[in-house]
Amino acid sequence: MEQVLATTLRSAAPLVLVATAGVFAFRAGIFHLGLEGLMISGAFTTVAIGDATGSVELGILAAIGVCMALSAVYWWVIGPLGANVIIAGLGLTSIGLGGTAFALGAIFDLRGSMFTDVVLPRPVRGATSGPGVIISEHSILVWITPLIVLVAWIVLRRSRFGLRLAAVGEYPFAARSAGVNPSIVRLQALLISGALCALGGAELSVGTLRNFTENMTNGRGFIAFVAVIFGAWHPIGAALAGLFFGFADAIGIQSQINITERVPREFVLMIPFVLTIFAVWLGGLWRRRTLEAEAGYAELREPDY
Amino acid sequence: MTGGLQRAASTVLLVVVSFLLTALILWVSGYRVGTVLSGIIQGSITATGAATSTIRWTIPLLLIGLGVVIGFRAGFFNIGGQGQFYVGACSALVVSLGWREGPVPLVIMCGMIAAILAGMAWSLLPGYLRVQFGTDEVLTTLMMSFIGALVLQYLTAGPLRNPSGTGQTAASERIPEAFRITDSSGVSVTALLLVGGVAVLVWLLLERTRFGLTMTLVGRNPTMARWQGIDVRRVGLGTFALSGALSGLAGAVELYGPGARLVTGFSPEVGFTAVVVALVGMLSVWGTVVAAVFFGGLQSAILFLPIVTDLPPPALVLLHGMVAFLVTIKFRAVRRRRGGLAAKPVAG
Numbered sequence: 001m002e003q004v005l006a007t008t009l010r011s012a013a014p015l016v017l018v019a020t021a022g023v024f025a026f027r028a029g030i031f032h033l034g035l036e037g038l039m040i041s042g043a044f045t046t047v048a049i050g051d052a053t054g055s056v057e058l059g060i061l062a063a064i065g066v067c068m069a070l071s072a073v074y075w076w077v078i079g080p081l082g083a084n085v086i087i088a089g090l091g092l093t094s095i096g097l098g099g100t101a102f103a104l105g106a107i108f109d110l111r112g113s114m115f116t117d118v119v120l121p122r123p124v125r126g127a128t129s130g131p132g133v134i135i136s137e138h139s140i141l142v143w144i145t146p147l148i149v150l151v152a153w154i155v156l157r158r159s160r161f162g163l164r165l166a167a168v169g170e171y172p173f174a175a176r177s178a179g180v181n182p183s184i185v186r187l188q189a190l191l192i193s194g195a196l197c198a199l200g201g202a203e204l205s206v207g208t209l210r211n212f213t214e215n216m217t218n219g220r221g222f223i224a225f226v227a228v229i230f231g232a233w234h235p236i237g238a239a240l241a242g243l244f245f246g247f248a249d250a251i252g253i254q255s256q257i258n259i260t261e262r263v264p265r266e267f268v269l270m271i272p273f274v275l276t277i278f279a280v281w282l283g284g285l286w287r288r289r290t291l292e293a294e295a296g297y298a299e300l301r302e303p304d305y
Numbered sequence: 306m307t308g309g310l311q312r313a314a315s316t317v318l319l320v321v322v323s324f325l326l327t328a329l330i331l332w333v334s335g336y337r338v339g340t341v342l343s344g345i346i347q348g349s350i351t352a353t354g355a356a357t358s359t360i361r362w363t364i365p366l367l368l369i370g371l372g373v374v375i376g377f378r379a380g381f382f383n384i385g386g387q388g389q390f391y392v393g394a395c396s397a398l399v400v401s402l403g404w405r406e407g408p409v410p411l412v413i414m415c416g417m418i419a420a421i422l423a424g425m426a427w428s429l430l431p432g433y434l435r436v437q438f439g440t441d442e443v444l445t446t447l448m449m450s451f452i453g454a455l456v457l458q459y460l461t462a463g464p465l466r467n468p469s470g471t472g473q474t475a476a477s478e479r480i481p482e483a484f485r486i487t488d489s490s491g492v493s494v495t496a497l498l499l500v501g502g503v504a505v506l507v508w509l510l511l512e513r514t515r516f517g518l519t520m521t522l523v524g525r526n527p528t529m530a531r532w533q534g535i536d537v538r539r540v541g542l543g544t545f546a547l548s549g550a551l552s553g554l555a556g557a558v559e560l561y562g563p564g565a566r567l568v569t570g571f572s573p574e575v576g577f578t579a580v581v582v583a584l585v586g587m588l589s590v591w592g593t594v595v596a597a598v599f600f601g602g603l604q605s606a607i608l609f610l611p612i613v614t615d616l617p618p619p620a621l622v623l624l625h626g627m628v629a630f631l632v633t634i635k636f637r638a639v640r641r642r643r644g645g646l647a648a649k650p651v652a653g
Contacts, residue, residue: 031443033443033447037626077630077631077634081634082634083630083631083632083633083634084633086382086384086443087580087584087629087632087633088629088630088631088633090384090577090580090629091625091626091627091628091629091630091631092626092630093626094577094622094623094625094626094629094630095623095626095627095630096626097619097622097626098619098620098621098622098623098624098625098626099330099619099623099626100619101617101619101622102330102334102617102619102620102622102623103334104617105615105616105617105619106331106334106335106336106616106617107334111617214619219451222447222451226444226448229444264459264463266455266456266458266459266462266463267455267459269455270451270452270455273448273449273451273452273455274448274452276444276448277430277431277434277444277445277448277449280434280440280441280444280445280448281434281438281440281445284434284438284439284440284441
């Protein structure tokens with residue numbers, strides 16, 4: 001049981017980080033389906049630069065830089081150039097997945113995965129049994145994730161920026177009337193989002209493991225996006241949803257071990273997706289009553305190009 | 306038709322830009338772009354079996370892409386083609402393995418109908434939620450897509466697993482050879498007639514029927530369509546059903562054609578590439594046919610390329626991403642010109 005909880009925390013940390021990234025984008029009215037691509041770019045850059053310089057800090061800084069740059073390009077394409085948010089987001093995901101796998105082959109001449117010696121520091125170690133296992137062997141990023149969520153919550157709830165973000169997301173017309181430039185606010189939100197995705201990717205590649213593997217995010221970016229919806233685009237809600245999906249993942253790993261008597265692993269893995277369909281359905285039922293949300297939402301979706 | 310011409314020109318331009326950007330990345334990474342290009346031409350057209358292979362990859366892209374066209378025309382972002390494709394293939398597999406002794410044409414027919422129904426069901430659930438409750442279909446179709454991939458994984462690793470298989474990835478048992486409509490090249494007269502027939506039917510439906518017209522109207526302006534007395538819900542459900550049916554059928558064709566068995570996570574990119582195909586084809590049926598052949602050729606070439614250069618295959622995923630990233634740029638520029646500015650705040 002302790003082991004399941006420890007695995008939950010490890011599985012959840014990248015999800016929670018990327019979900020927080022998704023909350024920022026979503027609050028700005030951007031239906032960000034590029035999270036997966038940013039996350040894998042972050043994972044790759046951390047390993048590539050971290051390994052080259054021998055410093056995990058430099059690796060993470062480079063990852064943040066790369067992901068913020070990609071986010072800025074994404075903003076440019078969907079904002080000033082007016083591309084479709086959803087299609088461009090999916091394109092960004094493919095660029096991330098394809099680009100990192102390509103770079104792995106082209107730069108390092110490797111197929112599949114790349115191992116590294118750099119790893120994030122682990123503040124608490126050594127417990128092998130008892131409740132200590134729950135908090136032992138986690139990377140520093142797992143420890144600071146709750147802090148990041150808390151800061152995100154304060155920023156969104158208590159700061160000028162958070163208020164502007166909400167205005168831009170919910171009713172850009174009103175924001176514009178109040179002298180806020182929605183485009184700039186969206187850029188800021190996407191940059192924050194990119195940095196958080198980089199951290200999520202870094203935790204994935206050098207937090208628990210010490211390698212980068214092609215397609216290692218394996219849909220986690222999308223699950224994080226789902227956590228955003230499931231958590232009603234509230235940072236705490238999204239974090240709890242991420243934690244829950246991490247738990248489902250941990251259970252999935254456990255049921256894989258004794259597969260004969262338990263539910264097949266695939267069905268456990270379906271849980272987040274099935275729950276999300278319910279969540280989006282119920283959320284939509286509720287949202288339809290708030291007319292104000294419609295304007296921002298329509299701009300967010302833009303099905304009518 | 307200058308608007309149409311402009312759109313075509315801007316699409317071609319954006320696709321060219323995507324290719325140039327990808328070529329730039331290859332060049333910076335130290336690949337000789339000329340060698341890669343000649344490899345692509347060989348691998349898609351001139352090498353032995355290359356043209357056949359191009360058609361083999363065109364078939365699923367075209368079928369799923371036409372489904373995407375139908376959805377997008379009516380304004381519904383059905384991006385779950387991958388999952389609908391998988392459950393279609395799975396249903397056809399279950400029918401074929403469960404009824405091995407049956408009369409060949411009947412089994413194939415039943416398998417295809419099962420695939421179509423499964424694809425429809427996979428698409429209709431999000432569709433129903435969309436038209437009935439306004440639930441966002443981008444998310445629900447995406448979720449259904451992941452669920453479909455897990456269904457395939459479950460079947461190929463569990464109940465239908467080939468026990469004698471030794472490969473790293475789980476694969477199902479093979480269907481009897483008699484059921485196959487093509488050999489392993491994936492191309493035969495039957496398959497081509499089937500796919501060509503479907504393309505013509507879709508064209509007739511979209512361009513020559515009342516339903517096609519109402520669909521396009523609903524896509525352009527659902528509010529106006531409703532005021533004109535169009536039953537938007539019915540049109541929406543029909544759209545989702547057709548769109549899913551085509552993806553499901555693609556799954557059956559894949560199984561009865563080149564596949565003969567299903568492997569966990571086979572053709573993982575085809576659903577997304579089909580979206581790219583539909584967009585590059587400017588949501589027109591014949592445009593989509595051309596785009597499908599084009600991207601089918603690239604898919605075929607990437608399998609051939611290792612022979613001439615050591616380009617890693619994910620370069621193709623990168624290229625697809627690049628095209629998707631940029632290809633929709635034109636759309637809002639068009640809407641802006643139409644004077645949407647006054648009515649609606651625009652981003653940027």
